[in-house]
Amino acid sequence: MKGIEKVIIIGGGPAGVAAALHLQEKNNISCPIYEVRSEPTTLGGAVGIPSNGLRLLQRMGLCDAMMAKGTETSMLRLHSLKGNEMGGIDMVSWSRQQTGFGYLRIRRTDLMDVLSSTASKKCVPIYFSKRLTNIEEKDDKVTVHFSDGTSDTGDFLLGCDGIHSSVRKLYVDPNCTPQYTGISNVFSLLPTSELPPAASSLDALHATLTSDGMFAISPAAHEVVYWFFSREITMPESLDTRDGWEERGKKEVDNLKTIFVNLLGDADSPWVNMLRDVVRKTEVVKFYPIFKIPPGRPWSKGRCLIIGDAAHAMPPHASQGVSMALEDVFLFSSLLTHHSRNLNTPNSRSLESLLQSYESKRKLRTEQMLKTAERNGDIRKKKTSLRLRVNELALSWGLRVYGAVGLDKMGIGQGPLAYDIEDEQF
Ligand SMILES: Cc1cc2nc3c(=O)[nH]c(=O)nc-3n(C[C@H](O)[C@H](O)[C@H](O)COP(=O)(O)OP(=O)(O)OC[C@H]3O[C@@H](n4cnc5c(N)ncnc54)[C@H](O)[C@@H]3O)c2cc1C
Structure with missing residues (x-):
């Protein structure tokens, strides 16, 4: 029997290009990409990559190039609506010690530049304008088969086509519908040269809760900051397509500056004044409605597997979208290694049984991350002023206890960031 x-x-x-690079390098498999x-x-906007993802990028030889483009910002600092700093936390204090890797924030376009230029150097073909039919x-x-009449044949198919995946719709799980999470992000990337001096010296992800969502700002590249406003927006029944959301997005962003400046009220502090300035200086804002794939759906059928957002898109509030895709790639590569070693041996496991084993390992992990992301997202939902004040006090107290008792040094809440997918066995 021939292998794959x-x-x-x-x-x-990210999932598709990383998969092609890794499978070519580790499994000696040729991987044409159709985009x-x-x-x-x-x-x-910008994506976060914590310790678990950075360790895998390092193994792929890509970490240094990513680090050179992004910024290491593992501190999260919370400010009250009145402008007081309520406390801070190093999100990877413990996982950094365990793995040697911290937390990178990088523009999605920079991440794709590093992946695509490496693919080009390693002669991985990427074909554009290819609509799968x-x-x-x-x-x-x-x-x-593609809409331009071309086709290609291989030993296996990997669907890395994101939340609205055609591989999933056409073949693996046609009944799966991505669910809108109720929360949308509005974001912008701005050069610091256009901003007040305080914005140039930001060295952390700074966040402020309002009664209508969460505002956050962080460096994302050399002399570039990324800000986003994450808020609850109800889905109108008539608009359930992707295009509808894009249209609504345009309407939404038109009002954003006014809405946000109003939410800040009359607070007068250096922090709130800087936020007002940043919003006023912003000219282009993008709208990103957050969808998820409901857990428990099938990911494989025959010789086809979906990975990354196509299989388990989750809200970005745990910063794990890219890292989960990388973990999928590494485990699939290990599946192929196991499969080829076992070919023609008396106790060889079928490809189907290996894929089932892959799915159960990855579902355990991605469902845990989905729960974390959803928990982190709850704080962005609409609330009364009283509820906002209670949340601020609880967070301020929680952060103080976390630091004082040394919970960060014990790794509380950071265990999943030190997980190593290469410890999984088939
Ligand atoms: C344009 C864009 C912007 C994003 N911005 C952010 C952000 O600001 N913050 C954040 O946290 N996450 C963002 N994400 C999501 C984040 O990149 C993913 O969670 C993560 O990187 C997982 O990557 P993925 O490769 O599985 O999916 P994706 O990043 O969604 O990549 C899927 C790729 O497949 C292509 N594709 C889709 N359908 C087909 C098809 N039928 N045939 C061929 N190709 C297809 C898409 O064009 C895309 O290049 C964004 C995704 C996209 C596509």
């Missing part, structure tokens, strides 16, 4: 020599990849985002967009995307399996082969 060619894996077709649909989707040229629906006409060119590498210029969209996206059909998937067929026959005699241990998978064939994909």
Whole structure:
């Protein structure tokens, strides 16, 4: 029996390009990538990559290039609406000691630049403007067809095409509908040269809760800050398509500056004054409605597996989107290694049984991350002024206790960031 020599990849985002690089390097498998967009995307805000993801980027030889483009900002500092600093926490104090890796914030476009230029150096082909129309399996082969009349055939198909995945819709799980989480982010990236001096010296993710959402600002690259406003917005029944949301997005952002400045009220402190300035100086804002894939859905069928956001998109409030995709890639590579070693041995496990084992390992992990992300998202929901004040007091007290008792040094809440996917066995 022949092993898997060619894996077709649909989707040229972080999961797709990382998969092609890693499978080519570790499994000696050729991986053409088919991407629906006409060119590498210029969209996206900044993404966080904690210790577990950075360790994998290091193993792929990409960590230094990412570090050079992004910023290491593992401190989270909370400010009250009146402007007082309520406390701070190093989000990776313990996992950094365990793994040697901290927390990177990087523009999504910079992350994609590093991945795409490495793919180009390593001769991984990426074909653009490829809209998938059909998937067929026959005699241990998978064939994909595109709207331009072309097709390709491989030994396996990896769906890395994000939350609105066509591989999932056409083949793996047509009944799965991504769910809107009720929360949307509005964000912008700004050069610090256009901002008040206080914005240039930011060295952490700074956040402020309001009764209508959470505002946060952080450095994202050399002399670039990223700010976002994460708030609850109800989905109108008539607008349940992606396009509808984009249209609503335009309307939403038009009012944003006024809404946000009003939310800050008449507070007069250096912090709140800086926030007002940053919002007023912002000219372009983007709208990002947050969807998730409901847990418990199938991820594989025959010779096809979906990974990354296509399988388990989750809200970004735990900063694990990229890292979960990287963990998927490493575990799938280990599955292929195991599969090829066991081919033609009397006790060899079928590909189907290996995929089931892959799914159960990854579901345990990604569902844990989804719960964390949803818990972190709750604080962004609408609340009364009284509830906001109670939350501020609870957070301020919680942060003080966390630091005073040394819970950060014990790794409370950071265990999942020191997890190593390469410890998993088939
Ligand atoms: C444009 C964009 C902006 C984003 N911005 C942010 C952000 O600001 N903050 C954040 O935390 N996360 C953001 N994300 C999500 C984050 O990048 C992902 O959670 C994470 O990187 C997982 O990557 P992925 O490769 O699984 O999915 P994605 O990053 O969604 O990549 C999927 C890729 O597949 C392509 N694709 C989609 N459908 C098809 C198809 N039918 N055929 C071929 N290709 C297809 C997409 O164009 C994309 O390149 C963004 C995603 C996208 C696509």
